[in-house]
Amino acid sequence: MGVYDAIVVGMGPGGAMAAYRLASEGLSILGIDKERFPRYKSCGGCISSKVLRVIDFDIEDVIEDEVYGATFTYKSNRTVDILCDKPVGFNVMRDKFDKLLLDKARAAGAEVIEGERVKEVMEEGGAVSVLTDSGKRFMARCLVGADGAGGIVGREILKLNPKECxxxxxxxxxxxxxxxxxxxxxxxxxxxxxxxxxxxxxxxxxxxxxxxxxxxxxxxxxxxxxxxxxxxxxxxxxxxxxxxxxxxxxPIYYSEAQKVVKGRCLAVGDAGHLVDPFLGEGIYFAMKTGEMAAEVIASQAAKGHVDLTPYQEMVEREFFSEFEAASKLSKLVYSHPRMWYATMEGSPHIMERYLMVIRGEETYTTFYRWLVSKLKSRPWKLAQGWFKSRLLPA
Ligand SMILES: Cc1cc2nc3c(=O)[nH]c(=O)nc-3n(C[C@H](O)[C@H](O)[C@H](O)COP(=O)(O)OP(=O)(O)OC[C@H]3O[C@@H](n4cnc5c(N)ncnc54)[C@H](O)[C@@H]3O)c2cc1C
The missing domain is CATH 3.30.9.10 (D-Amino Acid Oxidase, subunit A, domain 2)
Structure with a gap:
């Protein structure tokens, strides 16, 4: 049996992106997905414009609509339009979008098996082996877990908490x-x-x-x-x-202690609970972590090593403090939605600035700090917000 440089379990945006990058670097890659593509994925299907920074190919054919902002309501009342002049994101249907990414991985040289579920992952004798539900076994020097929410890699190898969803x-x-x-x-x-x-x-x-x-x-x-x-x-x-x-x-991010690497296995996207806990945005983070995983695996392969710990460090550095700030924003907004909505109605520039976070032009950390200092320095705005919030349905 041949040994691949890497096996990618799950070929959604995270797995397809990792496979695409690794195969483009000339590594031997096997991608396995339990579904046949195009397949349905329950999703809002809005990709933030940050995604354009991760890809080096065109996705225009699968863009269904350009998004310039949002119309907000509170319990379907009191409409507030926050729109800007450049796209914040793009709406896609996940069956078409994911198929396009899978095709890119294949065209770059990744071998892909569709319609087979990985039911066992084992590390042994300096390699990782996977067993599929049709009884086939494959070996690789390392494994990218991209099998999404509740997947085998996050649950059984990395012991991430499936209740944190x-x-x-x-x-x-x-x-x-x-x-x-x-x-x-x-x-x-x-x-x-x-x-x-x-x-x-x-x-x-x-x-x-x-x-x-x-x-x-x-x-x-x-x-x-x-x-x-x-x-x-x-x-x-x-x-x-x-x-x-x-x-x-x-599977939203839930702790700075989250581990996304164990031995020769790592997790990208939903498999690693790498979803923004405020918005629930996950497609960009899956693709970005797929790219980061590929970078680490390819550089290790060039040295003849398999040490995946630099990936853990990269993910922590790039996303954990951002996700911590997004968690704080969640508590502020979702614990007091009426108050938040009334405040936003009176200060629409708050959401205008938040659109910059979605576009990747501002961080959650600086946005949250700015928001808190703004609320503290103008207590009368909060009082106004409180009075107006009483007029919203309870
Ligand atoms: C209701 C909802 C709305 C959302 N809306 C948005 C949105 O608008 N914008 C946004 O950015 N994010 C959104 N998200 C989050 C987004 O869907 C995910 O973050 C994103 O799909 C993660 O990509 P992924 O590649 O990590 O996992 P997935 O897209 O889930 O792909 C995992 C793949 O692994 C395969 N697989 C699973 N188990 C196995 C196995 N054992 N063997 C082989 N293959 C396996 C699956 O078939 C699947 O193809 C939403 C999520 C939900 C649930």
């Missing part, structure tokens, strides 16, 4: 292009319609991707009921209903 529900609502509903060019975000989280409507060419996410312990009724309420009240959803819904978990 947000819960979500989504629906894809078909829309008729010829009806030109004027929903394009922005996201629709609602606060207050679900406790400790938010709801969204993301327009695509033929669908509205609708969903909400929160912490399971905050739910006061079934998650489907919150979604039904959104459909009944939100202006953008007038005349639409959710035929089918999908539930999924979002």
């Amino acid at each position: 947000a819960v979500s529900i989504t629906a894809e609502v078909p829309i008729r292009r010829d009806s030109e509903n004027g929903l394009d060019g922005r996201l629709y975000i609602d606060f207050g319609s679900v406790p400790y989280g938010y709801s969204w409507v993301f327009p695509k060419k033929d669908f509205l991707s609708v969903g909400l996410a929160t912490e399971a312990k905050r739910l006061k009724k079934g998650i489907k009921e919150y979604l039904a309420d959104l459909f009944n009240t939100h202006e953008a959803l007038r005349g639409f209903y959710a035929e089918e819904t999908t539930g999924w978990t979002i």
Whole structure:
């Protein structure tokens, strides 16, 4: 049996990006995914414009809509538009977007097996071996765990806590292009319609991707009921209903002690709980960590080593303090959504500045520091916010 330079388990954005970069460096790569592509992935499908910095190929064919900001509501009331003149992100359908990335990895030289689930990962005798559900065994010098939320690598090898996840529900609502509903060019975000989280409507060419996410312990009724309420009240959803819904978990970042490397295995994207805990943005982080993993593996291969600890250091340096600041922002916003919404209504430049964080032009750390100092230095704004928040539905 041949030994690959690396096996990539899971070929979503994180795995495909790692495989693409590694194969482009001339390494022998095997990617394995339990699904056949194109496959559905429950997701809002908004990629931030930061993604363009990670790729060196065109994704225009799979962009469904350019996003210039958002229309915010509180429990479907009191609309606030925050729009800017350059794109914050792009809406994609994940089946098409992920297939494009997988094709890029293949074209770069990665061997890919679709429709086989990895059911065992073992490190032995200076190599890693994986066993698939059809009984095939493959060996490699190292392994990239890119098998997403609740995947075998995060759960069994890295012992990451599967309970540290947000819960979500989504629906894809078909829309008729010829009806030109004027929903394009922005996201629709609602606060207050679900406790400790938010709801969204993301327009695509033929669908509205609708969903909400929160912490399971905050739910006061079934998650489907919150979604039904959104459909009944939100202006953008007038005349639409959710035929089918999908539930999924979002493995958000939860601790500075999180380990994304063990021996010859590392995790990228959702497998490593590398999701922004404020927004739930994960596609960029999956692709970026896929790229970082490839950089470390390729440089180690050039030296004839397999020491993956530089990847842990890189991820900590680049993302952990950012995710810590995003966690603090979550507590501030989601613990007091009414107060937050009223404050934002009175000071729209807060969200205008936050769009810069999404575009990668400002960090969560500097944004959070700025926000707190602003709130502290203008207590009358907070008092105003408090009075206005009393007029919002409880
Ligand atoms: C409801 C919802 C809405 C979201 N909205 C957004 C958004 O708008 N923007 C954004 O940036 N992020 C969003 N996210 C997060 C985003 O979907 C993820 O962060 C992103 O998909 C992570 O990519 P990944 O490659 O790490 O994992 P995934 O995309 O989950 O890919 C993992 C792959 O591994 C495969 N796999 C799993 N187990 C095995 C196995 N044992 N053997 C072989 N293959 C396996 C799966 O089939 C899958 O193809 C959302 C998430 C949810 C749940």
